[in-house]
Amino acid sequence: MRLILDVMGGDKAPLEILKGVLFALPECDAKFTLVGDPGEMSRTAKEIGLNLEQFEVIGASSVITMEDDPIQSFKHKKDSSMMVGLQRLADGQGDAFVSAGNTGALFTGATFMVKRMPGIKRAAIGTVISAEKPFLLLDAGANISVTPKYLEQFALMGSAYMKTMYQITEPAVGLLNNGAEDCKGTALQIETNTLLQACTAIRYVGNVEGNEAMFGACDVLVADGFTGNIFLKTAEGSFRFLMKTLKCEYRKNPINKFSALLFRKSLEGMKRAFDPSEYGGSPILGISKPVVKAHGSSDAKAIKNAILQAIKYAESGVAEEIARAAQGGER
Amino acid sequence: MRLILDVMGGDKAPLEILKGVLFALPECDAKFTLVGDPGEMSRTAKEIGLNLEQFEVIGASSVITMEDDPIQSFKHKKDSSMMVGLQRLADGQGDAFVSAGNTGALFTGATFMVKRMPGIKRAAIGTVISAEKPFLLLDAGANISVTPKYLEQFALMGSAYMKTMYQITEPAVGLLNNGAEDCKGTALQIETNTLLQACTAIRYVGNVEGNEAMFGACDVLVADGFTGNIFLKTAEGSFRFLMKTLKCEYRKNPINKFSALLFRKSLEGMKRAFDPSEYGGSPILGISKPVVKAHGSSDAKAIKNAILQAIKYAESGVAEEIARAAQGGER
Numbered sequence: 001m002r003l004i005l006d007v008m009g010g011d012k013a014p015l016e017i018l019k020g021v022l023f024a025l026p027e028c029d030a031k032f033t034l035v036g037d038p039g040e041m042s043r044t045a046k047e048i049g050l051n052l053e054q055f056e057v058i059g060a061s062s063v064i065t066m067e068d069d070p071i072q073s074f075k076h077k078k079d080s081s082m083m084v085g086l087q088r089l090a091d092g093q094g095d096a097f098v099s100a101g102n103t104g105a106l107f108t109g110a111t112f113m114v115k116r117m118p119g120i121k122r123a124a125i126g127t128v129i130s131a132e133k134p135f136l137l138l139d140a141g142a143n144i145s146v147t148p149k150y151l152e153q154f155a156l157m158g159s160a161y162m163k164t165m166y167q168i169t170e171p172a173v174g175l176l177n178n179g180a181e182d183c184k185g186t187a188l189q190i191e192t193n194t195l196l197q198a199c200t201a202i203r204y205v206g207n208v209e210g211n212e213a214m215f216g217a218c219d220v221l222v223a224d225g226f227t228g229n230i231f232l233k234t235a236e237g238s239f240r241f242l243m244k245t246l247k248c249e250y251r252k253n254p255i256n257k258f259s260a261l262l263f264r265k266s267l268e269g270m271k272r273a274f275d276p277s278e279y280g281g282s283p284i285l286g287i288s289k290p291v292v293k294a295h296g297s298s299d300a301k302a303i304k305n306a307i308l309q310a311i312k313y314a315e316s317g318v319a320e321e322i323a324r325a326a327q328g329g330e331r
Numbered sequence: 332m333r334l335i336l337d338v339m340g341g342d343k344a345p346l347e348i349l350k351g352v353l354f355a356l357p358e359c360d361a362k363f364t365l366v367g368d369p370g371e372m373s374r375t376a377k378e379i380g381l382n383l384e385q386f387e388v389i390g391a392s393s394v395i396t397m398e399d400d401p402i403q404s405f406k407h408k409k410d411s412s413m414m415v416g417l418q419r420l421a422d423g424q425g426d427a428f429v430s431a432g433n434t435g436a437l438f439t440g441a442t443f444m445v446k447r448m449p450g451i452k453r454a455a456i457g458t459v460i461s462a463e464k465p466f467l468l469l470d471a472g473a474n475i476s477v478t479p480k481y482l483e484q485f486a487l488m489g490s491a492y493m494k495t496m497y498q499i500t501e502p503a504v505g506l507l508n509n510g511a512e513d514c515k516g517t518a519l520q521i522e523t524n525t526l527l528q529a530c531t532a533i534r535y536v537g538n539v540e541g542n543e544a545m546f547g548a549c550d551v552l553v554a555d556g557f558t559g560n561i562f563l564k565t566a567e568g569s570f571r572f573l574m575k576t577l578k579c580e581y582r583k584n585p586i587n588k589f590s591a592l593l594f595r596k597s598l599e600g601m602k603r604a605f606d607p608s609e610y611g612g613s614p615i616l617g618i619s620k621p622v623v624k625a626h627g628s629s630d631a632k633a634i635k636n637a638i639l640q641a642i643k644y645a646e647s648g649v650a651e652e653i654a655r656a657a658q659g660g661e662r
Contacts, residue, residue, distance in 0.1 A: 131572055132572065141509060144509070144516070144517055145517065176561065178472060178475070178556070178557050178560035178561060178564070179560075185475070185557065186475055186476065186557055189557075209564045209568075210560075210561050210562075210563075210564030210565030210566075210567075210568055211564040211565065211567050211568030211571065212564075212568070213565075213568065214565075214568035214569060214571070214572040215568065215572065225509070226509050226516065226517055226520075226558075227557075227558065227561055229509035229510075229541075230507065230509060230541050230558055230561055230562055230565075231541075231561055231565050232541075233509070233540045233541030233542040233543075234541030234542065234544075234545075234561075234562050234565040234566050234569070235541075235565050235566075235568075235569045236541075236542050237540075237541055237542030237543070237544065237545035237546065237566075238545060238565070238566045238569030238570055238573075239569055239573060240542065240545070241462055241463065241545040241546065242569075242570060242573045242574075242605075243573075245601060245604075246577075246601070249594070249597040249600070249601065250594075250597075252597065255593050256593070256594060256597055258593060259590045259591075259593035259594040260590075260594075262586050262587070262589060262590035262593075263580075263581075263587060263590040263591075263594070266580040266581075266583065266587055269580070270576060270577070270580060273576075274573075
């Protein structure tokens with residue numbers, strides 16, 4: 001098992017990325033290929049006491065920034081740490097790839113260089129959301145324009161992912177919609193709902209509203225990338241806003257401060273439970289090899305979790321499960 | 332000022348509706364028209380010590396349930412408390428109407444009986460969301476299929492509402508989207524963004540993401556009814572889930588319980604701050620006279636707030652402000 005890592009992608013690269021490697025080392029026995037600017041990598045590694053000689057180190061002369069256009073980056077930054085890493089994955093010189101860089105560029109590069117699995121019409125970005133029970137939102141923002149058939153494939157891929165990675169025998173799949181009835185939604189949701197009802201390869205539980213998803217309605221929440229992104233950002237914003245309000249209230253007076261002190265452990269637990277970095281990164285499902293997007297603001301812990309997730313993704317047979325589902329296998 | 336009230340609509344009707352009237356009476360000097368089943372109304376009024384003789388009481392022989400189809404209800408339940416009330420509003424026998432009944436039926440009845448304001452192509456349901464600052468989400472779920480022109484009118488109506496009802500001189504209007512850049516969203520958002528940028532009658536601040544909306548990005552958040560509904564339900568679900576988690580944590584052990592006791596006042600304040608019933612009901616904007624939808628599960632306090640809001644809505648000149656904006660007035 002060889003993991004390829006984009007050391008230059010992300011807001012806190014390369015420091016937190018290499019620290020993430022340091023944290024991941026004792027918890028896995030994978031080999032690492034580190035891709036990035038050789039000078040910066042060796043300076044940073046020295047700083048944190050990481051011996052680079054134990055890894056395969058591949059130089060890359062540029063970096064794709066968060067502001068770069070995805071298509072342009074893919075076309076004209078072939079020498080970037082992200083594209084060099086993806087090319088090695090495509091060439092079979094590694095088994096999984098992790099990057100905290102530009103999401104659009106990673107999605108485009110993965111699609112055109114590593115390529116989609118046979119039969120898969122669109123790859124999609126999955127994100128595990130921690131609520132009453134963890135569930136996979138798919139697509140979280142990559143495909144703005146989709147068809148019911150694409151969404152059906154997202155359902156199959158999401159189901160395969162949760163089955164394999166979370167050991168859920170028959171994951172409940174729901175369609176994000178504005179009501180439970182079959183008539184709800186735009187033409188896209190109405191047609192997709194009909195298609196999913198007829199799909200024997202998954203356990204479809206029907207339309208799911210935004211609030212129900214938080215209370216365990218499904219293990220896989222299927223959406224087009226636009227609606228999925230609205231859902232994801234709104235949930236993140238709501239959690240963050242409530243935690244901020246709580247923090248402000250706790251600071252208001254000495255009694256509240258004392259109360260917070262007593263409640264400290266629970267608060268830390270809650271913060272951890274809602275922290276996306278605890279869940280690793282976002283898998284790009286439908287690509288022929290595992291590609292995992294870590295959050296742009298990832299710290300070392302988030303990178304470590306994304307690395308461990310990518311290794312598990314590569315070793316657990318998610319790809320085979322998806323391929324089987326895409327070929328029309330029964331559940 | 333005469334307020335017409337659907338006494339039979341809502342999960343807790345007629346009891347909580349009439350209690351709401353009892354609570355509203357000392358806080359306003361409006362006259363009331365109560366519409367509903369005469370027997371049930373008089374029994375319930377007696378129970379809570381409300382003297383019905385001080386009101387105009389109009390009998391209605393049926394009720395529209397939450398399960399009824401909106402169009403069918405409008406066509407075939409003309410004798411329902413909701414439709415009888417709307418007809419009186421349309422006939423000029425009252426100045427505003429409040430109902431906690433079936434949202435779709437209320438929207439349909441308001442559109443076809445009370446009618447839209449001249450020049451307004453679609454009415455929309457607004458909901459005030461309490462976050463870092465309160466903002467109006469419009470449309471919250473009525474119009475699944477819209478055009479950029481409709482959304483432009485939602486922006487004008489929402490701006491007029493927040494200006495008049497919340498005394499905000501130049502409300503910041505944002506478009507709910509999956510990113511800030513002009514290229515973001517589906518064709519609908521891209522075209523609407525261009526249209527709103529050219530609209531001199533409002534202060535348009537651009538595309539707003541779901542998380543930013545929670546932190547004061549705008550006073551009016553414009554969306555099609557599908558996306559608006561996903562936003563609303565996701566935010567509600569997230570808040571409710573976090574408050575539930577907090578409650579569970581507080582019950583875990585005696586120290587946590589003691590901590591909760593110390594923090595009690597703040598917790599109650601937070602709960603109140605996020606309670607939609609504190610903000611009254613949802614105005615249906617674009618209808619020629621004020622129609623306010625109270626939440627289906629409204630208790631007496633929520634009904635009282637919806638009544639006071641409808642009175643303010645009728646008296647404050649929102650309708651004139653919207654009419655002026657619809658005629659193409661500058662801000």
